[in-house]
Amino acid sequence: MKTAGEIMDREVPTVTPDDDARAAIDLLAKSDLGAIPVVDSANQVVGIVSESDLILSEEESDLHLPHYLNIMGGIVFVGSMKGFEERLEKAFATKVSELMTADPIVAHDYEAVDRVAKKIADEHHNHLPVIDADGNLAGMVTRADALAALVADPE
Secondary structure (H helix, E strand, O other): OOEHHHHOEOOOOOEOOOOEHHHHHHHHHHOOOOEEEEEOOOOEEEEEEEHHHHOOOOOOOOOOOOOEEEEOOEEEEOOOOHHHHHHHHHHOOOEHHHHOEEOOOOEEOOOEHHHHHHHHHHHOOOEEEEEOOOOEEEEEEEHHHHHHHHHHOOO
């Protein structure tokens, strides 16, 4: 059976956490991948930005302040501000680090295609960064890549 390293796309654009969010958006618009790995200066995968990261869900697009009480001249929020702050940060992201999904699920270049396909299915992802033995980005494998390889080599 083929491995992730044999079916992956080796020519994958990348961004860094400190890049402008606009750089990731532009790369996604220009590529057919639908996701871009985020790498650090050592080419280690630290995140991924996918098209779904750029879309605020209906729930996330509700940027109304949480309910609050005005008590003795001060404001006390009834609900947690954490969810609101995360939605606000994503809506106005200026850096890739504010958009990306950190610590993404990855495939190793030596992993068999059936195992990679299972990871993709179990995690409900369409793209997995592929790393080499040193943990460096080697490429990207898509759901379509894995399915095509399984159909061509059904063991």
